[in-house]
Amino acid sequence: MMKMPTREQARKIWGIIFVLPTFLFIFLFMVYPLIYSFYISLSDYNFVYDVAPKFVGLKNYFKAFADPTFIVSMKNTFCFAGLFFVLVMVISFLIALLLYYCNHFSWFFRTSIFIPIVIPISLVCILFSWMFAENFGIVNYFLSDVLHLPQWAHAWLTDPKTAMDIVILVSLWCCIGFETILFLAGLQGISSDLFEAAAVDGATGWRKVFYIILPNLKETYVITGIWAILQGLKVFVQPMVLTQGGPGNATLVMYMHIYNNAFLHFDLGYAAALAFILSVIILFFSILNLKLSSSK
DSSP states (O other): OOOOOOHHHHHHHHHHHHHHHHHHHHIIIIIHHHHHHHHHHTEEOBTTTOSSOEEOTTHHHHHHHTOHHHHHHHHHHHHHHHHHHHHHHHHHHHHHHHHHHOOSSHHHHHHHHHHHHHSOHHHHHHHHHHHTOTTTOHHHHIIIIISOOGGGOOOTTTOTTTHHHHHHHHHHHHHHHHHHHHHHHHHHTSOHHHHHHHHHTTOOTHHHIIIIIGGGGHHHHHHHHHHHHHHHHTOOHHHHHHTTTOSTTTTOOHHHHHHIIIIISOBHHHHHHHHHHHHHHHHHHHHHHHHHHHOO
């Protein structure tokens, strides 16, 4: 006669049954693609012409660091990510401070700063590309016809010296609202008792910022910092829509280089290797931000 499971065993069985769909979903759509893509990165595989991947070991990884286009895309990505990280963290924190101490029409300003988040980035990039167009853009029109400063009119998106600046500007406009909301939530989480105690001790103005607010936003730094790192290193839509990586390779970033190799050159093995290199870089800087934000 079959022995009936005990209550504890039944609980374990039902627990496994309820967890199994989630486990299968994670394995099929996350774990398996990750393992398979790593295998592809060790292979020579043109998914249009080749029947199956051909194992080549670390050849694709060595090829990446000997590829001048990849080196240029890495430099552009680090340049963009560094400037973007500093600017988005500083500007969003300052805006959050203003909103925190703003008592009149705060709902209006908070809604206004949040609006860019709900607009598709591709649409924003198209609008900015029209605004900064050389011949019919409103920016050059304003400089030339309104301010009567035609010498300031410029080919913003086709000049290697200014193209990346416009990409950073558009990225800031899209992302500052989200960072500001996170900083504002962190500010609202600081106990009012700390501010009252600081006022009793004579701390006012910027002293509150340096001695009360900044030390109590460590958890917020972790969240906002990692998000800013991800947005900076994984940038793709802005340079793709605004400049297509040009002029030349002035705004070519790593994600675009991966896309070009995978879907334009059909070299899936090399593209997968580039993707894993980028993933390691993102992981490194995310852990570094976590360590720096949580250190004493």
